[in-house]
Amino acid sequence: MTLRDIAKALNLSTSTVSKALRDSYEIGEDTKKRVITYAEQVGYQPNTLAKSLKEGKSRTIGVVICAIDNSFVSQMLNGIDRVCNERGYSIMIMQSKESHEQEIKCTEVLYGRSIDGLLISPACETPNVDHLIRFQQWGLPIVLFDRYSDELDVPKVSINNLDAAYQATDHLIKNGYTRIAVLHSNTSLNINIQRLEGYKRALHNHQIEVREQYIQPCNLQSTSQLEESIYHAMEKLSALSLPPTAIITLSDQISTSSIPILQEMGYRIPQDIALVGFTNTNLASSLNPPLSTIYQPAIGIGETAANRLIDIIEGIDEEEKKTVYLDAKLYERASSKRI
Amino acid sequence: MTLRDIAKALNLSTSTVSKALRDSYEIGEDTKKRVITYAEQVGYQPNTLAKSLKEGKSRTIGVVICAIDNSFVSQMLNGIDRVCNERGYSIMIMQSKESHEQEIKCTEVLYGRSIDGLLISPACETPNVDHLIRFQQWGLPIVLFDRYSDELDVPKVSINNLDAAYQATDHLIKNGYTRIAVLHSNTSLNINIQRLEGYKRALHNHQIEVREQYIQPCNLQSTSQLEESIYHAMEKLSALSLPPTAIITLSDQISTSSIPILQEMGYRIPQDIALVGFTNTNLASSLNPPLSTIYQPAIGIGETAANRLIDIIEGIDEEEKKTVYLDAKLYERASSKRI
DNA sequence: TTGAAAGCGCTACCAT
DNA sequence: ATGGTAGCGCTTTCAA
Numbered sequence: 001m002t003l004r005d006i007a008k009a010l011n012l013s014t015s016t017v018s019k020a021l022r023d024s025y026e027i028g029e030d031t032k033k034r035v036i037t038y039a040e041q042v043g044y045q046p047n048t049l050a051k052s053l054k055e056g057k058s059r060t061i062g063v064v065i066c067a068i069d070n071s072f073v074s075q076m077l078n079g080i081d082r083v084c085n086e087r088g089y090s091i092m093i094m095q096s097k098e099s100h101e102q103e104i105k106c107t108e109v110l111y112g113r114s115i116d117g118l119l120i121s122p123a124c125e126t127p128n129v130d131h132l133i134r135f136q137q138w139g140l141p142i143v144l145f146d147r148y149s150d151e152l153d154v155p156k157v158s159i160n161n162l163d164a165a166y167q168a169t170d171h172l173i174k175n176g177y178t179r180i181a182v183l184h185s186n187t188s189l190n191i192n193i194q195r196l197e198g199y200k201r202a203l204h205n206h207q208i209e210v211r212e213q214y215i216q217p218c219n220l221q222s223t224s225q226l227e228e229s230i231y232h233a234m235e236k237l238s239a240l241s242l243p244p245t246a247i248i249t250l251s252d253q254i255s256t257s258s259i260p261i262l263q264e265m266g267y268r269i270p271q272d273i274a275l276v277g278f279t280n281t282n283l284a285s286s287l288n289p290p291l292s293t294i295y296q297p298a299i300g301i302g303e304t305a306a307n308r309l310i311d312i313i314e315g316i317d318e319e320e321k322k323t324v325y326l327d328a329k330l331y332e333r334a335s336s337k338r339i
Numbered sequence: 340m341t342l343r344d345i346a347k348a349l350n351l352s353t354s355t356v357s358k359a360l361r362d363s364y365e366i367g368e369d370t371k372k373r374v375i376t377y378a379e380q381v382g383y384q385p386n387t388l389a390k391s392l393k394e395g396k397s398r399t400i401g402v403v404i405c406a407i408d409n410s411f412v413s414q415m416l417n418g419i420d421r422v423c424n425e426r427g428y429s430i431m432i433m434q435s436k437e438s439h440e441q442e443i444k445c446t447e448v449l450y451g452r453s454i455d456g457l458l459i460s461p462a463c464e465t466p467n468v469d470h471l472i473r474f475q476q477w478g479l480p481i482v483l484f485d486r487y488s489d490e491l492d493v494p495k496v497s498i499n500n501l502d503a504a505y506q507a508t509d510h511l512i513k514n515g516y517t518r519i520a521v522l523h524s525n526t527s528l529n530i531n532i533q534r535l536e537g538y539k540r541a542l543h544n545h546q547i548e549v550r551e552q553y554i555q556p557c558n559l560q561s562t563s564q565l566e567e568s569i570y571h572a573m574e575k576l577s578a579l580s581l582p583p584t585a586i587i588t589l590s591d592q593i594s595t596s597s598i599p600i601l602q603e604m605g606y607r608i609p610q611d612i613a614l615v616g617f618t619n620t621n622l623a624s625s626l627n628p629p630l631s632t633i634y635q636p637a638i639g640i641g642e643t644a645a646n647r648l649i650d651i652i653e654g655i656d657e658e659e660k661k662t663v664y665l666d667a668k669l670y671e672r673a674s675s676k677r678i
Numbered sequence: 679t680t681g682a683a684a685g686c687g688c689t690a691c692c693a694t
Numbered sequence: 695a696t697g698g699t700a701g702c703g704c705t706t707t708c709a710a
Contacts, residue, residue, distance in 0.1 A: 002703055013681045018705065028679055043473065049397065049453045050703035053388045053686050060452075069417045074408040081407065081434060090431055090452060095420060113399075113429060114388045134382065259625045281622065286598045288627030341687055352697040357689065367695055389687035392702050 001044045010038060021046075052114060061309060062110030063093045064103060064120040066220070072252035072280040072298050073121075076146060079302025080119060087310050089116070098220045100126035107131055117141040117309045122149060124187035124220050141312040145305035147191045148323070155312070156323040157305040161191050164294045164328035165198030165250065168276045171292070171330055172246045173206045175338040177274055179214070181237050181244035183230060183254050186217030195250045195278075213237075214244055218254050226253060230261050246274035246336065255279035259287060275335040278328075290333035297326045340383050349377055360385075391453060400648060401449030402432045403442060403459040405559070411591035411619040411637050412460075415485060418641025419458060426649050428455070437559045439465035446470055456480040456648045461488060463526035463559050480651040484644035486530045487662070494651070495662040496644040500530050503633045503667035504537030504589065507615040510631070510669055511585045512545045514677040516613055518553070520576050520583035522569060522593050525556030534589045534617075552576075553583055557593050565596050573604060585613035585675065594618035598626060614674040617667075629672035636665045 003014045003021075010017070012035070020027045020035035021044075027035075038044075052058040061084055065073050077093065084091050092110060096103035103123040108131075110118060118140055122129065129152045136142055136154065148156040165182075172180050182199050185192045200210050216233035219225040237244055249255040255277030267273045269289055276292045277284075284291045304324055311317035342353045342360075349356070351374070359366045359374035360383075366374075377383075391397040400423055404412050416432065423430050431449060435442035442462040447470075449457060457479055461468065468491045475481055475493065487495040504521075511519050521538050524531045539549050555572035558564040576583055586601075588594040594616030606612045608628055615631040616623075623630045643663055650656035 003705095004703075014704080015682075015706080016680055018703095019680090022705090026679065031679080043477075045447065045451045047392075047453060047703050048451045049388055049392045050686090051705075053386075053392055053688090053702090054704045054706090056686070058388065067417070068407075068420065069410065069413040071408065071410070074413045078406070078408045078434075081432075085433075090433075090448065092429055092431055093420075094424075094429075095417075108384070109429065112384045112387045114386060138382075256622060259622065263625060281620075283595060283598065283620065283622050283626065286602060286627060287622065287625050288629075290627075342689095343687075353687085354689080354691095354698075355696055357687095358696085361689090365695065370695080386687050389702090390689075392686090392704090393688045393690090395702070 001042055002047065006035065006039055006042070006044060010034060057116050057313075058114045059088055060090045060092055060113065060115050061306070062107070062113070062115035062118045062120075063091050064096055064106045064110070064118070065093065066098050066121065066123060067095050067253075068093065070252055071256070071282070072296065075280055075298035076121075076302035079299035079304075080306040081302075082299075083303050083306035083310070089310060096123040097222070098123045098125055100128065104131045107135060111135055111138075111140065115140070117143070117313045119143055119145055119305055119309055121146045122189060124185050124189060124192075127151070127187060127189045141309060143305050143309040143312070145301055147189045149190055153321065155308050155317075155321060157301055157308065158191060158323070158325055159296050159301070159328045160325045161194035162198035162201070164278070164296070164330075165195035165248065166202045167198075167328070167330045168248050168278075168292075168294050169199045169202035170206075171332060172248070172274060172276060172336055173202065173208065175274070175336060177246035177336075178208050179242060179244040180246045180248065181214040181216060182248045182250055183216050183218050183233055183258060184250040185220055185254065192250065199248065213240055220251075220253055223257070226257050227261060230254065230258050231265070234262070234265060244273065246270075246276070249275070249277040249279075252279045252281075255291075255293070256281060259291065263288075269335050270337055270339055274337075274339075276330075284331065285333060287335075289335050292333045292336040293331045294328050295331055296328045300326050340381055341386065345374065345378055345381070345383060349373060396455050397453045398427055399429045399431055399452065399454050400645070401446070401452070401454035401457045401459075402430050403435055403445045403449070403457070404432065405437050405460065405462060406434050406592075407432065409591055410595070410621070411635060414619055414637035415460075415641035418638035418643075419645040420641075421638075422642050422645035422649070428649060435462040436561070437462045437464055439467060443470045446474060450474055450477075450479065454479070456482070456652045458482050458484055458644055458648055460485040461528060463524050463528060463531075466490075466526060466528045480648060482644050482648040482651070484640055486528045488529055492660065494647050494656075494660060496640055496647065497530060497662070497664055498635050498640070498667045499664045500533035501537035501540070503617070503635070503669075504534040504587070505541045506537075506667075506669045507587050507617075507631075507633050508538045508541035509545075510671060511587070511613060511615060511675055512541065512547065514613070514675060516585035516675075517547050518581060518583040519585045519587065520553040520555060521587045521589055522555050522557050522572055522597060523589040524559055524593065531589065538587065552579055559590075559592055562596070565592060566600060569593065569597050569600050570604070573601070583612065585609070585615070588614070588616040588618075591618045591620075594630075594632070595620060598630065602627075608674050609676055609678055613676075613678075615669075623670065624672060626674075628674050631672045631675040632670045633667050634670055635667045639665050
């Protein structure tokens with residue numbers, strides 16, 4: 001059922017029908033009524049593809065994330081989705097699976113599908129943004145969310161990563177822990193660098209020496225590689241002459257994967273090792289023991305990023321380059337209590 | 340950068356360029372090379388919109404789920420995504436938020452966006468499928484996954500719901516529990532009916548009377564309503580003259596929401612109340628106590644559904660109406676151990 | 679107030 | 695082997 005079909009049936013021209021359905025002032029009330037009634041009756045659905053092609057915009061936003069099946073990520077997507085629906089945009093989600101190559105493929109597919117803008121949280125693997133710079137030069141609006149890189153001059157939405165890691169570390173120190181290790185994402189993405197910096201700064205402010213052996217990278221490429229790398233990191237840490245008495249896991253993926261592994265390895269938490277994790281799972285308080293967490297405003301990150309991107313697309317953004325940092329929140333629970 | 344731009348630059352016609360890029364036998368090798376080289380050099384990206392409009396297919400699949408931020412759902416989406424990527428389709432995901440009205444809106448938006456097919460897991464609210472029947476009559480291929488309704492004559496992919504609930508109930512009975520309550524999704528969707536049926540059949544096979552007061556509906560509309568309804572259900576159950584000694588939660592949403600609530604209400608698990616939950620969270624074994632679960636092959640459900648839908652779209656499906664039931668698996672953990 | 683026609687970028691048919 | 699052209703469904707300008 002197309003405009004032409006309606007036009008033929010009502011003995012009108014397609015342009016009249018088009019205008020009538022868009023409630024144009026040019027069309028008489030009676031004609032409008034006739035058209036609208038008929039269209040409803042036959043269940044006319046405008047062809048968005050044709051409209052998009054004609055108008056040069058698709059009202060579709062591309063979203064690239066590392067993996068969809070992660071509580072933090074899916075909450076951000078929820079925020080993005082809410083805003084996009086509200087403002088009349090559809091989203092096309094693709095997963096980079098932390099692979100740089102895959103990420104490039106995702107962006108190319110999305111660009112080919114005429115997205116009006118791109119929301120992307122880059123893969124950990126190689127924080128190279130040449131492909132994004134190319135798309136930016138071609139005029140594609142881009143907003144980075146959660147993970148970001150300073151190499152790309154676009155709006156960014158994230159949290160106060162330094163502060164979040166500082167809070168976690170400071171909390172552990174105040175609870176009597178001084179030998180604190182971190183499990184991080186092994187990427188030079190800003191988000192990771194900043195979190196490591198927050199960790200170091202907290203140690204420094206408490207006159208605690210930073211030990212490089214306490215800083216262990218994890219491999220996020222796949223679940224199995226992540227689990228393996230956490231296992232190896234823990235083995236390395238426990239083999240140290242001064243093994244750590246506390247651990248901070250710097251991402252949701254690492255946190256949720258670490259918990260079962262630590263338990264399997266026989267660590268008692270917090271007696272053998274205290275734990276604070278960056279994670280948004282709503283099961284944190286139900287874990288054994290309840291997990292102290294750095295909780296990020298995931299929905300807010302998604303909403304803010306989507307709103308900013310659409311603002312840019314629609315040309316109503318003022319300070320478009322300013323990065324927005326939301327606040328993460330520390331929830332103190334038993335996994336990091338003073339012993 | 341369009342075909343015409345390339346054609347102009349190389350002094351060719353658009354049709355020649357089009358054919359050259361699609362490696363047509365009609366085009367000479369040298370011309371092909373010239374075109375391909377130039378296209379790569381200027382970073383030509385074909386306009387998928389135009390292609391879709393022309394060809395009458397978008398290579399896009401619409402996916403409607405209740406909510407994206409749920410471990411089970413996001414795992415299914417992961418499976419769908421994998422298959423779609425592999426087979427050259429993009430997906431457009433929309434959330435019904437368990438609202439029937441919202442679900443209709445989702446399907447209409449997706450249909451308007453010229454999807455080639457629809458993967459849908461209907462909302463709990465009102466299992467009315469008239470809108471789907473309409474789309475089906477208009478020729479839109481549809482596959483139901485996870486949740487399904489017999490009212491709609493399309494391929495379905497789910498699990499052996501009756502068997503899954505039977506397993507959970509049987510397990511509890513064998514561990515000595517006879518007063519077993521269920522928290523269910525309050526929907527007449529097949530999936531829920533079947534699970535309740537499995538529960539009843541297990542009781543029956545063990546000569547245990549089915550008490551209707553033990554069967555409590557929950558309201559999935561929103562997180563807060565869900566939590567409230569679980570709370571009320573538990574209050575009702577504990578007020579009974581013979582309160583239950585075990586509970587089965589019949590969906591991922593209910594399971595993950597129940598755990599913190601039961602703990603807050605002061606129930607000791609399994610001493611005061613044993614628990615078996617339908618859930619795919621990978622934190623089940625890390626909970627306090629480790630949670631016995633019915634684990635569904637979520638990725639497999641997604642993959643199977645996506646493959647069947649694409650088979651239908653591409654006309655290579657044979658037994659297209661047969662429903663596929665995958666097996667769920669019971670993991671026995673401490674939350675339901677014999678006391 | 680209504681209609682004719684061009685054109686968005688692409689493919690496919692038919693000429694050359 | 696290459697090119698011209700119609701047309702996918704829509705919006706928009708200009709004419710009637």
